Amino acid sequence: MSKYTLTQLEQHEEFIRRHIGPDAGEQAEMLACVGAASLDELTERIVPPAIRLPAPLSVGPSYSEAEGLSAIRALASRNKVCKNYIGMGYYGTEVPKVILRNVLENPGWYTAYTPYQPEIAQGRLEAILNFQHLSIDLTGLDLASASLLDEATAAAEAMALAKRVSKAKKANVFYVADDVFPQTVDVVKTRARCFGFEVIVGPAAEAVNHDVFGVLLQYTNRWGEIGDYTDLIAQLHEMKAVVTMAADIMSLVVLRAPAVMGADVVFGSAQRFGVPMGFGGPHAAFFVTRDEYKRSMPGRIIGVSKDSRGNRALRMAMQTREQHIRREKANSNICTAQVLLANMASFYAVYHGPEGLKCIAQRIHRLTDILATGLKSKGIDLKNASWFDTLTFTVADNAALLARATAADVNLRCDADGSFGVSLDETITRADVAQLFDIILGAGHGLKPGLIDEVLLATGSGSIPASLRRKSEFLTHPTFNRYHSETEMMRYIKRLESKDLALNHSMISLGSCTMKLNAAVEMLPISWPEFANMHPFCPQQQAEGYQALIRQLADWLVDITGYDAVCMQPNSGAQGEYAGLLAIRQYHESRGEGHRNICLIPQSAHGTNPASAQLAGMKVVVTACDKLGNVDLDDLRTKAAEMADSLACVMITYPSTHGVYEETVRDICGIIHQYGGQVYLDGANMNAQVGITSPGYIGADVSHLNLHKTFAIPHGGGGPGMGPIGVKAHLAPFVAGHSVVALEGAAKDNGAVSAAPYGSAGILPISWMYIYLLGTKGLTLSTQVAMLNANYVAKRLGEHYPILYRGRDGLIAHECIVDLRPLKEACGVTEMDVAKRLNDYGFHAPTMSFPVAGTLMVEPTESESKVELDRFIDAMIAIRHEIARVESGQWPVDNNPLHHAPHTLADIMDPAFDQRPYDRQLAVFPSDAVKANKFWPTVNRIDDVYGDRNLFCACVPISDYE
The missing domain is CATH 3.40.640.10 (Type I PLP-dependent aspartate aminotransferase-like (Major domain))
Known part of the structure; x- marks a missing residue:
């Protein structure tokens, strides 16, 4: 047991005070409310004696923010950030500073929750819809997901989809081209073993020699070659196979869309659209397929629906596929999204627009052409005859080349067969190409990138076959052609952020989805180059x-978990x-x-x-x-x-x-x-x-x-x-x-x-x-205060609503379930009504109808102060009084503030509002706390049924947003 209190903290333990919401006085008041003399007594009453740890954790002391930043800066300095040409799905990128500051480093974006309450999530829903639209446009297919975890896991999901939808029902082989990235093959094989599929890896052209339900191709492949798979895909379709394709998102700007070749599923990493490498992640994967496969899509899909006023509104589509409904019959695990990173990639596309993206992609390709032309002129043997940004080659003296690269702090791709690879990206300059000539050819080679560029401009380059050059337009929607100045982009991001309720506005009391403080000092280091710009496959000594x-x-997690x-x-x-x-x-x-x-x-x-x-x-x-x-x-x-x-x-x-x-x-x-x-x-x-x-x-x-x-x-x-x-x-x-x-x-x-x-x-x-920063003392206090906050909420709400389950001494652990079923039976007010009415009070709803239908599950976390807890509790009590007016018949079941919630500006400006039995003040300013800090939902309650029956998952005309 901890024996710690906030009043005993030393000066260097200031961060504990910053992280834990209730101060010592507030804790004393809440302990009195729940009938406990101390945190330790409360803990002893909640946690069974047989499982309490006999000794404190061994994590160590707590530290101040300054000490923490100093310590992690020392760790960062031990990373060596080199110029990386390794590629293999990870590339240098320029994160537009307007996106870095206003999205990645902005709590309005990074503290938001999954948009299960779409009325207060229209901003990030629009950003994700932009990501889907971007994915659809670049691939040429019909339906995109809201993002998956990474390219390799997307490949595993593509294989599973192929098996679900393939008409080659007796086939059990998934064929993987041998030029697919090795990490992707690795993840696919792991998943295939679970499903009992046989995986065959071999030359792409030989897929037709096997009885397959699906095939995986890479475009462009790991060596940099750009393959035209049109004829191969046609043959595979005759065999009833489903063709999946991993694609490089930047290359799709200039290459023929995979759908034109006949691909059924296209996926890949969106990392190089303005998301740092980060030693491997997090990065969003895009995933696009045919409309007829929509019921087999993995993960989440954002769709366009309408609200109760008939206005366009966005939501997560086909939510019946969620695991808490379909359970083991689910297509995939729903927790497979990288929304913040998908949003960054979508904003990158919005900021640059189609012309800006073409400029970036064409410049990458032109520099690759310059490098290739120079190397070939000096007799270097290129393994690939076509390329977008990647060249694979051999040299006479590998050791000398590696020595020159190491001396220059340059990482090349080193293949098992002794060949080398270079992948260029948007950060590469002419000077970098000149340095590559020096590294690969040695001193005295006499090549000048500028002269080679002049030759290429005069003679042209055939490195992308004419048949594989993109001819179709993309990103013609106004959203991608409107916000190219930083001023406009900043305002667009802010406009979307203002539609979303995140932790920077109020508590998000989701049961089993702990939404605690994500402290600014914890977030700072992820933007440092020493962490952000590391390639996951760099020499590990770097x-x-x-x-x-x-x-x-x-080591800390081993101590904390007991494993x-x-x-x-x-x-x-x-x-x-x-x-x-x-x-x-x-x-x-x-x-x-x-x-x-x-x-x-x-x-x-x-x-x-x-x-x-x-x-x-x-x-x-x-x-x-x-x-x-x-x-x-x-x-x-x-x-x-x-x-x-x-x-x-x-x-x-x-x-x-x-x-x-x-x-x-x-x-x-x-x-x-x-x-x-x-x-x-x-x-x-x-x-x-x-x-x-x-x-x-x-x-x-x-x-x-x-x-x-x-x-x-x-x-x-x-x-x-x-x-x-x-x-x-x-x-x-x-x-x-x-x-x-x-x-x-x-x-x-x-x-x-x-x-x-x-x-x-x-x-x-x-x-x-x-x-x-928290150390042993702070970690333990955090747990105890989380349980105190939860029991305080349960105690106060229990005087107005049934609390469904309790443990020892009538106490709970860290979350409580508010049972609304009796109220629904008594007067027809549902858990959905309460959830949406909470939006009017400025709160995100607790977890709804899980794990018990007709309930709300509340988890307040240790980061919320008593003031915020009371504000939430008071809102729930006020809602209970509103329900009582429905129970008494004062308000009709279908015409009351709960039924119409959430309320928008459009509601209170509507003359027809006067026909309702409650006034505008009660609708939108139901408490003094709301008057002081009003959050305005931008759409009314959304029609889920309409959205599923009229599935539309790309950008709608810009006029619909205005």
Whole structure:
């Protein structure tokens, strides 16, 4: 137990005061409200004695912000930022400063939540719609997703889609061209093993010699060659195969659209559209396919609908595919988006416009032509006859070339066959090309880039075949042709931001989606060049700072989780679940028990759990919960015994999804272990464990950690995320490996789950700073205050609404479920009505109808002060009084402020408003707090049914926004 209070903090522990919302006086008031004398007493009453940690964490002391910045600056200085020509899906890019400052470094964008409440998310929805429109235009296909995690995982999703929609039903082979990026092949093979698919890697042209359901091609390929696949795709279509294609987004600006060649699915990384390399991520992947495959699309899709006033409005389309509804039948795990990075890429396209993008792409290609022409003139053997930005070549003396490159701080791609590669990007200049001549040819070569350019301008270049040059226009929509000055761009970004409610306006009290402070000091380092501009495949000795940061962060997470090792590769919580289940699966296989494939999942589990189990090739068996919401031990024991020979694991969430510390958690672990299974403990609710208990101490074998929740990485409107897994020693040999970069403690052939070896390493400095600054004392206090805040909310709201589940002494852990079902039965007011009415009070709604339909689940986090908690509670109480007026018949069920919520300026300007039984003041200024800080929803309640029946997922005419 901590024995710490805010009044005992030293001066250098000031950050703890900054992170934790309630001050000492507020904590005392809340403790009195919930009937506890201290945080320690409250913790002892909430957490079962058998699972409380016997000693404090070993993270270390707390530090001030200045000390934290100094320490991480020292780590950053150990990274050596070289000029990178490695390519392979990662490229230098110029992040427009107007986007860097106003999006990446702006809490109005990076603290926003996934747009499940679209009426208060129209800004980021428009930005994502722009991303979809951009993807559609460049690829020539019909329907784009809102982004996926990275190019390699998008390839795995493309393979799964191909199997779902292919008419070659008896085929079980997915054919991968041997010129696809190796990390992509790695991730595809990992996913294929789970699904039981056979993967054949070979020359693209030989795909027709196999009975395939799908094929993966790369355009341009890893060597830089631009292939015309038109005839090959036609042959594959005759075989009923689905053709998927990985494409370079910048090359598509000047190359023929893949759809013209016949591709069915096109995907790739949008990184080089203004997103830093970040040692591997986070980066958004685009994913586009045919309209007839829309019901099989992975991830999220943003669509155009209309609101209750008939105005255009945006929303997440086809939400019935969400995991909490379809569970193990879901097409993919919904937590697969990189929204903040997709927004940056879309703004990059808006800022440059089609002509600006052409200028950038043509300049990259022209410099590549200059380099190629000069090298060929000196007898260098080029491996590729066509190119956009990448050349592959051989030289007589590899050692001499490498020595010159090392001396010049230049990284080239070094292939296993002894050849070299260079990939140019928008940061490359004529001087850089001249330096490449010196490195590749040695001194005295006599080549001048300017002279070569003059020759090329006079004679032309055939490096892109005429048949493969883009002839179609793209990005003709006004949005991409209007905001090219910084003034206009700044105002466009601000206009969209103003439509969105984020943490910089008010608390976001989402159950199981911890939305805590993402401190500015934690965010600062991700923009530093030493972290932002590192290539993930650079010589690893150049990344000593990253390696040290990752090792220390892993050590801290080992201490916090009670596990023996941590794998940093999964780049979302959903990927962490998948990676943890893969480790369990490979562990069983290593013991000759590969037949173990049953995953037991309680009814109350997160919806991502069944979807992840399905992706890992397991069969889901649901176990019951008792009337108190706890796992039914008798049912669990019965099913574990019945399926003992096939039992792979159980997936549980702790504290439970119902927000309670279940007393029988160690019994659950014991039952599963008794029958040969492993325990996967979902880390979504780690914010109620850190410093108090831990999954490893409880008895679990593996967990994922949502660094974007518990450890302060912001949600970014629905991504980025990081989901590293902690494992016990027996599972450590089976965590994800990587085909390009050797990872300590992981076998290379274990298979990768993400494109980069350390996932989205570029945001790990955020969690490093969070833990370093808080230290043992701050981490433990944060957990205790999170539980205090939750119990304070539950206590006060419990006087007005039923609280569905409680644990020991009538207390909860970190979240509570407000049961609105009795009110719905009594007067017809729904959980949706309450959620939308909260928008009028300036709040994002809590988690709606999960894990129990007809409820709201509230998680306040430790970062919210008592003032903000009271403001939220007062809003909920006021809404309860409004419901009472519906109950009494004073307001009709279909004509009251809850039914019409949220209210917009258009509502109160409408003369017809006078026909409503409540006034405009109550509609839009229902409290003094709202008058002081009003957030205006820009659309009324959105018609989801209309949006699904009239699916439209690209930019609408600009006049519709004005």
